[in-house]
Amino acid sequence: MAIEIEQPRVGLSKVAVSKTHGEDSPYFAGWKAYDENPYHETSNQSGVIQMGLAENQVSFDLLEKYLEEHSEASSWGKGAPGFRENALFQDYHGLKSFRQAMANFMEQIRGGRAKFDPDRIVLTAGATAANELLTFILADPGDALLIPTPYYPGFDRDLRWRTSVNIVPIHCGSSNNFQITPEAMEAAYQSAESMNLKVRGILITNPSNPLGATIQRSALEQILDFAVNKNIHLVSDEIYSGSTFSSSEFISIAEILETRGYKDAERVHIVYSLSKDLGLPGFRVGTIYSYNDQVVTTARRMSSFTLISSQTQHLLACMLSNKEFSENYIKTNRERLSKRYDMIIKGLKKAGIECLKGNAGLFCWMNLSPLLEKPMRESELALWKVILNEVKLNISPGSSCHCSEPGWFRVCFANMSEQTLEIALERIHKFMEQRKRN
Amino acid sequence: MTQTRYYRTRSPEPEKEKTGGGGGTAMRVIVPLQGVVQGRGGLVLGSIIPCALFYFLQFYLKRNRDDPDDKNESNSTSQNPTTRSPSSEHLTELPGLTRSLSRALLSPRNSGPVSISARVSGIVKGGDSPYYMGLKRVKEDPYDELDNPNGVIQLGLAENKLSLDLVKDWLAENAREAILGNGKELSVSGIAPYQPFDGLMEFKVAVAGFMSQVMENAVSFNPSQMVLTAGATPAIEILSFCLADTGNAFLVPTPYYPGFDRDVKWRTGVEIIHVPCRSAENFHLSIAALDRSFNQAKKRGLKVRGVIISNPSNPVGNLLNRETLYSLLDFAREKNIHIISNEILAGSTHGNEEFVSMAEIVDQEDTDRKRVHIVYGLSKDLSLPGFQVGVIYTFNEDVLAAARKLSRFSATSAPTQCLLISMLSDTKFVRTFITTNRERLQRMYVQLVAGLEKMGIKSIKSSGGFYCWADMSGFISSYSEKGEVELWDKLLNIGKVNVTPGSCCHCIEPGWFRFCFATLTEKDIPVVMERIQKVLKPVN
Numbered sequence: 001m002a003i004e005i006e007q008p009r010v011g012l013s014k015v016a017v018s019k020t021h022g023e024d025s026p027y028f029a030g031w032k033a034y035d036e037n038p039y040h041e042t043s044n045q046s047g048v049i050q051m052g053l054a055e056n057q058v059s060f061d062l063l064e065k066y067l068e069e070h071s072e073a074s075s076w077g078k079g080a081p082g083f084r085e086n087a088l089f090q091d092y093h094g095l096k097s098f099r100q101a102m103a104n105f106m107e108q109i110r111g112g113r114a115k116f117d118p119d120r121i122v123l124t125a126g127a128t129a130a131n132e133l134l135t136f137i138l139a140d141p142g143d144a145l146l147i148p149t150p151y152y153p154g155f156d157r158d159l160r161w162r163t164s165v166n167i168v169p170i171h172c173g174s175s176n177n178f179q180i181t182p183e184a185m186e187a188a189y190q191s192a193e194s195m196n197l198k199v200r201g202i203l204i205t206n207p208s209n210p211l212g213a214t215i216q217r218s219a220l221e222q223i224l225d226f227a228v229n230k231n232i233h234l235v236s237d238e239i240y241s242g243s244t245f246s247s248s249e250f251i252s253i254a255e256i257l258e259t260r261g262y263k264d265a266e267r268v269h270i271v272y273s274l275s276k277d278l279g280l281p282g283f284r285v286g287t288i289y290s291y292n293d294q295v296v297t298t299a300r301r302m303s304s305f306t307l308i309s310s311q312t313q314h315l316l317a318c319m320l321s322n323k324e325f326s327e328n329y330i331k332t333n334r335e336r337l338s339k340r341y342d343m344i345i346k347g348l349k350k351a352g353i354e355c356l357k358g359n360a361g362l363f364c365w366m367n368l369s370p371l372l373e374k375p376m377r378e379s380e381l382a383l384w385k386v387i388l389n390e391v392k393l394n395i396s397p398g399s400s401c402h403c404s405e406p407g408w409f410r411v412c413f414a415n416m417s418e419q420t421l422e423i424a425l426e427r428i429h430k431f432m433e434q435r436k437r438n
Numbered sequence: 439m440t441q442t443r444y445y446r447t448r449s450p451e452p453e454k455e456k457t458g459g460g461g462g463t464a465m466r467v468i469v470p471l472q473g474v475v476q477g478r479g480g481l482v483l484g485s486i487i488p489c490a491l492f493y494f495l496q497f498y499l500k501r502n503r504d505d506p507d508d509k510n511e512s513n514s515t516s517q518n519p520t521t522r523s524p525s526s527e528h529l530t531e532l533p534g535l536t537r538s539l540s541r542a543l544l545s546p547r548n549s550g551p552v553s554i555s556a557r558v559s560g561i562v563k564g565g566d567s568p569y570y571m572g573l574k575r576v577k578e579d580p581y582d583e584l585d586n587p588n589g590v591i592q593l594g595l596a597e598n599k600l601s602l603d604l605v606k607d608w609l610a611e612n613a614r615e616a617i618l619g620n621g622k623e624l625s626v627s628g629i630a631p632y633q634p635f636d637g638l639m640e641f642k643v644a645v646a647g648f649m650s651q652v653m654e655n656a657v658s659f660n661p662s663q664m665v666l667t668a669g670a671t672p673a674i675e676i677l678s679f680c681l682a683d684t685g686n687a688f689l690v691p692t693p694y695y696p697g698f699d700r701d702v703k704w705r706t707g708v709e710i711i712h713v714p715c716r717s718a719e720n721f722h723l724s725i726a727a728l729d730r731s732f733n734q735a736k737k738r739g740l741k742v743r744g745v746i747i748s749n750p751s752n753p754v755g756n757l758l759n760r761e762t763l764y765s766l767l768d769f770a771r772e773k774n775i776h777i778i779s780n781e782i783l784a785g786s787t788h789g790n791e792e793f794v795s796m797a798e799i800v801d802q803e804d805t806d807r808k809r810v811h812i813v814y815g816l817s818k819d820l821s822l823p824g825f826q827v828g829v830i831y832t833f834n835e836d837v838l839a840a841a842r843k844l845s846r847f848s849a850t851s852a853p854t855q856c857l858l859i860s861m862l863s864d865t866k867f868v869r870t871f872i873t874t875n876r877e878r879l880q881r882m883y884v885q886l887v888a889g890l891e892k893m894g895i896k897s898i899k900s901s902g903g904f905y906c907w908a909d910m911s912g913f914i915s916s917y918s919e920k921g922e923v924e925l926w927d928k929l930l931n932i933g934k935v936n937v938t939p940g941s942c943c944h945c946i947e948p949g950w951f952r953f954c955f956a957t958l959t960e961k962d963i964p965v966v967m968e969r970i971q972k973v974l975k976p977v978n
Contacts, residue, residue: 010808016840060627074614074617075614090823125851136558138554140557200555232552281630282631284849295554305701306848309668309825309850309851309854311824311825312851312854
């Protein structure tokens with residue numbers, strides 16, 4: 001009870017003043033630099049190019065074409081069905097047609113290798129909300145979730161801020177391409193135990209952010225076994241599942257469960273969203289898919305705090321249930337992302353930079369450790385500052401992703417035009433040339 | 439007068455014992471032992487200090503549990519009981535305890551199903567209050583004049599269908615262009631990418647203008663002081679997170695909107711202290727009652743962080759007058775606490791009384807502005823709950839900054855914002871809508887009240903909202919919550935009418951019911967009256 005009543009200032013809560021939102025970290029500092037001096041193809045060619053935002057802009061035209069040709073998705077004309085149910089008190093179940101469309105879309109992405117029941121889908125306003133919600137449901141304040149490093153910097157905020165849950169990292173390294181091993185998981189678990197933290201679950205992102213690579217089948221099996229063994233939950237954030245460069249390389253935890261006859265499924269929960277695969281982060285569409293009835297019921301009730309606009313659900317239900325559109329979109333989007341990836345890898349290689357072999361996502365995991373003065377976090381941050389301020393590229397330093405090896409950077413390639421990407425690659429090339437000379 | 443708490447037997451405490459999330463005898467034994475083992479300062483201090491703490495805690499808990507006026511305890515109605523008793527709040531302040539508690543009590547690993555958190559495990563078993571049960575029944579068997587004349591008529595949901603036709607017509611004409619183009623070329627790239635989570639500035643400007651309009655231009659709202667959220671529900675929760683810590687409390691006048699129990703308390707661990715309003719004062723807020731509740735809380739060691747008022751109020755439909763609002767501000771200043779003013783029905787006033795926003799009360803130069811926060815939304819006044827648009831309006835820069843960041847978990851959808859920018863900028867439409875809507879609300883209100891009056895059911899004079907607050911205490915078998923719920927049950931299952939019993943709203947006097955009229959047509963009213971008449975059997 002620190003605040004005295006005599007003081008004129010009326011106090012705020014610990015949550016409100018906490019720094020757990022993490023917006024003071026380099027990950028976000030780079031964004032600020034971009035906001036102050038954003039690159040523009042014509043009007044600001046010396047500005048900072050944003051390569052720190054994992055946004056997919058490569059397939060807008062497909063969306064636009066659909067909306068142009070299908071006015072019923074965005075309107076409520078005389079012919080448009082179900083307006084009353086749309087605008088009126090839509091409860092936390094969400095539109096059945098939309099849940100069905102999401103279930104189908106998720107099945108399509110997985111090539112039909114897993115089935116999804118629309119009644120197990122809980123809708124949230126974005127995956128950020130979905131992850132936070134699951135954390136509230138699966139863990140109590142003071143408990144811990146195990147997360148493989150490197151991981152999406154936003155997790156520090158999304159999973160911990162209001163929930164008071166801890167993250168204990170599962171350290172992965174470049175010696176085996178950052179794959180998750182049983183030894184690493186066990187070490188993390190022991191580490192949590194030694195800190196007196198009760199581990200409630202393990203959260204994986206598959207395909208991984210920031211690695212840009214899918215998790216292999218054997219690893220998934222091991223992760224599930226680990227969760228069963230410790231009797232904890234497994235959350236699989238599959239937000240990039242539709243952004244794999246080839247349809248066959250992504251294996252969802254749902255497929256693993258399918259082959260096991262859904263034994264041990266009640267501890268598995270999948271998070272999905274349309275922000276990455278469909279490039280619609282502004283629509284705020286996320287889902288939790290859980291095989292656990294209790295979790296579904298609770299999540300549904302809790303989703304009252306983060307419902308998706310019925311108008312948005314209606315629009316997307318129309319779009320996603322159009323098989324022609326969705327099949328073509330998935331296929332074309334994959335091809336374009338793959339092309340972009342090849343482009344950036346080639347460009348970086350020409351500049352003498354290696355990347356982790358990736359097969360998914362909107363970014364690549366770049367290795368600049370040879371450039372570090374010392375193999376330390378400080379050197380990485382110094383290099384990051386140079387790249388931000390001199391090369392004028394905002395990329396994400398591995399330390400903000402909790403990578404245990406300094407020198408790795410995440411570079412996004414899908415949130416800009418091809419021309420801009422060329423410019424960025426040129427700048428990198430120039431920078432590397434300069435360094436060689438010095 | 440005592441209330442038999444019909445639902446007290448369904449308190450979450452038994453669940454807590456099982457999951458080990460809150461109180462429990464086993465915990466009290468383990469705690470001091472843990473302290474001994476881990477205590478610094480040697481075995482002696484290591485045993486004395488934890489034991490002293492333990493006994494102090496025990497004494498404290500015993501005091502609280504025996505409090506006869508138990509209304510102020512974690513007001514867990516069965517709908518969304520929090521499993522956190524006040525005792526668990528104190529436990530979290532002693533860091534070693536909860537962790538060892540949960541580890542010690544949960545079943546050993548590898549046995550039994552994987553558990554969910556204690557903070558929500560109670561919810562799964564709850565959710566069966568009359569409020570939610572009634573809504574479910576209507577969904578299963580909804581009345582329709584032609585297709586289902588024996589279905590359940592909905593008077594339990596505060597939504598407004600009366601003016602939906604106006605909105606529908608506007609959307610039919612304008613929606614498509616509005617979502618994508620706003621007059622410009624069709625552009626997905628305008629709405630698809632990441633937007634500021636707290637809303638597009640253009641949309642804030644439109645909403646600020648709308649808020650001003652519905653409040654008769656008595657006050658103007660600055661868009662830069664707004665945070666938009668996916669509905670008013672997260673707006674309330676976010677403010678709760680920002681203004682209070684776990685274990686703190688808000689004073690809330692009763693009867694209040696049942697959803698507050700979820701919005702204010704569930705994930706935040708914040709308590710609600712009931713401040714009873716009585717029929718003798720037409721359920722108006724009394725500052726004396728606020729003061730009493732504040733002092734009682736203080737004695738119990740509960741830190742009050744603010745007052746939450748709803749104006750117009752739900753379920754009564756009262757407006758708070760200027761004088762009361764000034765007195766409320768004085769009270770808040772004196773206690774150095776916040777005021778959350780839920781003004782979501784400001785545009786749904788009817789009748790002659792003047793609506794005064796808290797924004798008007800707070801002077802331009804007044805430093806007390808920092809303690810005032812207004813919640814608004816488009817669900818009620820614009821009949822668009824499905825679109826999920828809520829507003830936090832605050833004069834406090836720090837709250838603004840925190841709420842902005844938290845809005846990422848509950849952001850409004852971009853295409854919806856674009857659609858509404860168009861709609862709200864259509865000043866002719868908005869003006870017509872507000873006026874017509876008010877007229878229709880007034881008409882329905884008058885008819886409903888008259889119909890009830892004919893059966894000897896009096897209502898509190900209401901000037902806002904979609905409902906009337908009616909006294910049916912003359913018709914309940916026993917003057918208690920049990921009697922009230924029995925009548926509710928008869929009305930639902932025999933009369934096939936879903937109304938909200940006052941106990942769901944924590945009304946201190948049994949027998950009051952909320953009747954929502956904005957989901958009805960004029961033709962429905964006589965049908966409703968007939969059905970109610972069927973059920974009523976006057977009791978002395």
